[in-house]
Amino acid sequence: MTSATKDELLAGAVRLRTEGRPEEARERLLTLTAEFPEDAEIAYQTAWAHDVLGLEAEAVPYYERALSAGKLGDEDRLGALIGLGSTYRVLGRYGQAVEVLRRGVAEFPADGALRTFLAMALYNTGEHHEAMELLLRVVATTSEDPSVRRYRTAVEHYASGLDETV
Template identity: 65%
Template sequence: MVDDRDQVLGEAVRLREAGRREEARERLVALSARFPQDTEVAYQTAWVHDTLGLEAEAVPYYERALAGPGLSADDRRGALLGLGSTYRILGRYEEAVATLGDAAAEFPDDGALRTFLAMALYNTGRTHDAMEMLLTLLAATSKDPGIAGYRPAIEEYAKDLDATM
């Protein structure tokens, strides 16, 4: 039965990657019904719903994926990003900030998590926090020589955009 699970899961992931998302969704929904506690199956099922624009349907699968052990660190990071982003798209901004904030604390070197957190912060009216996060990330990661040349100033302004130097 587990061999069958692995085969169907692998096939569904290949279908999703090949752009045959609806076929992948059908297989994953059926597999998820057979293995309701399987976090990897739940994550893949959430992911395919997101790729189809079915965000509301993705949420319970993301939540199930994150509720138990079994996800690799990379899949856990992806599930947290997916859930937080999905909450934001659905207008559930406070839940997005909480999810993405916890994720960014768990994976502090992940710039994508901080970027999506900044968007959610913006949606909650916390524009200063959002700008600080984005400017700090930009200064730390940009390969643009003009930005790199102004890195110290950008980092300083990120702390308080209203301050004058």
């Protein structure tokens, strides 16, 4: 099979998922991943197809394979980090979720979605203070609400000192 054919088949499977046909996409991706087990992009798309179908446990090894291969572009790597971290959290594997999402935030510090998913995982591990601080900073820096924007400086200031009083 040529690289162009592989790329076309992968694009077709992704198209099926985005068109709301995830089971067909999953079937095609499983065939592709069997033929190209070391391909990070195929592994990532296979994980995503499993997640869309609510097959989180089955998605994990594909996310792990995609990330360990180290050959994903930035956008796909970001998606795989969010996907794996979120999937670990949904499966109750909170410590692993925090670890993956912290790694993601270290690599993509400006990404609000990563920080939000990390906050959820931190909540699950009992790290409520850090979770709240992260969420307040995301709200302060990304909100389009005029009243939040008006108090952005105060929200950012208080985010790290929620327990402080005067």
